[in-house]
Amino acid sequence: MSSATIDIVAIGDAIVDVIATCDEAFLDAHRLPKGSMQLLTPAAADTLYNAMGSARETSGGSAANTMAGVAAMGGGAAFIGQTADDQLGKIFAHDMRALGVRFDTPPLQDSPLPTGRCLILVTPDAQRTMNTCPGASHELTTARLDEDLVRSAAIVYLEGYLWGPDGPRAAMERAVAIAHDAGRKVALTLSESVSIAGRKESFARMIDAGGIDLLFANEDELFQLAGRTDLEGALADIAAKVPTLVVTRGPAGAMAIEDGRRIDIPAAPLTTLVDTTGAGDLFAAGFLTARCKGTDLQRQLWTGAIAAAEVISHFGARPEGDLKAMVAL
Numbered sequence: 001m002s003s004a005t006i007d008i009v010a011i012g013d014a015i016v017d018v019i020a021t022c023d024e025a026f027l028d029a030h031r032l033p034k035g036s037m038q039l040l041t042p043a044a045a046d047t048l049y050n051a052m053g054s055a056r057e058t059s060g061g062s063a064a065n066t067m068a069g070v071a072a073m074g075g076g077a078a079f080i081g082q083t084a085d086d087q088l089g090k091i092f093a094h095d096m097r098a099l100g101v102r103f104d105t106p107p108l109q110d111s112p113l114p115t116g117r118c119l120i121l122v123t124p125d126a127q128r129t130m131n132t133c134p135g136a137s138h139e140l141t142t143a144r145l146d147e148d149l150v151r152s153a154a155i156v157y158l159e160g161y162l163w164g165p166d167g168p169r170a171a172m173e174r175a176v177a178i179a180h181d182a183g184r185k186v187a188l189t190l191s192e193s194v195s196i197a198g199r200k201e202s203f204a205r206m207i208d209a210g211g212i213d214l215l216f217a218n219e220d221e222l223f224q225l226a227g228r229t230d231l232e233g234a235l236a237d238i239a240a241k242v243p244t245l246v247v248t249r250g251p252a253g254a255m256a257i258e259d260g261r262r263i264d265i266p267a268a269p270l271t272t273l274v275d276t277t278g279a280g281d282l283f284a285a286g287f288l289t290a291r292c293k294g295t296d297l298q299r300q301l302w303t304g305a306i307a308a309a310e311v312i313s314h315f316g317a318r319p320e321g322d323l324k325a326m327v328a329l
Helices: 024-029 042-051 062-072 087-098 135-139 147-152 166-181 200-208 219-226 231-239 279-292 297-311 323-327
Strands: 006-011 015-021 037-039 056-060 077-080 116-122 128-133 153-159 185-189 214-218 244-248 254-258 261-265
Touching (some): 006 062, 015 087, 042 116, 056 062, 062 087, 062 279, 062 323, 077 147, 116 135, 147 153, 147 166, 153 166, 153 279, 185 200, 185 279, 214 219, 214 279, 219 231, 219 244, 231 254, 244 279, 261 297, 279 297, 279 323
Parallel strands (some): 006 077, 006 153, 037 128, 153 185, 185 214, 214 244
Antiparallel strands (some): 015 056, 116 128, 244 254
């Protein structure tokens, strides 16, 4: 095994977030369950976008947000994801590169689908309701996979949102094989409980086959994957199948189980709660960056918690504070 030349390469949705505030009456009027995530067609996305109030646009996507966090903490980050050759695609590429994340995936030329976007509505209680139109991001194929980049990374990080469509799933399965052949580690985030229902069997096959070295989940995702409603039973079932299991629990903190050892931590102190968008993404960023720096498991959890607390203290899923100083790796 050769030395890694980059810390983490992620494969995920290339999405531009469009974030606006709203009241619960707006959600009710558009039949949007608060705190949920739903997929939209381009036409439905246009309709909702036109009804939204003043919004801000920034490049997003779960794994892309995680790589932005890694770069903000001084880690070496790269991203593989598909955009279209349009204005939103240019925004996404510019934002990623400006943050110090390597992004080389060429845009699709003459694509009938636009670059993906996520219309995020934030209610006064800081809960976010996400409405995603994947667009061109689901057109990622193995032909667009930079195999040398995958081979060069210490950790390959896969986004569960992208696991459903055949093309992206094949690209991620190929990346798993390349990474393990090179002696690298593979991490997977389940991303969102709504993603699991139709993908549970394929997730389970990958996990059972030893494809995943590190699994990120929140409590609800863990329950759905394990098919259980009791925390301890679900933890025992899944921890037996992956070398490292990390579970986030919102205000209750987080835990990790590795080599039979379990560590629980409380949530990091928080002075202001503004927008929960990106909390899980930045937790993963902190955990993975600390892991690549060679810290112990407890420090990895705390670094994740600190990064998550920073991102929910303001609007948007990308860090705005000095994460390097906050985590002091």
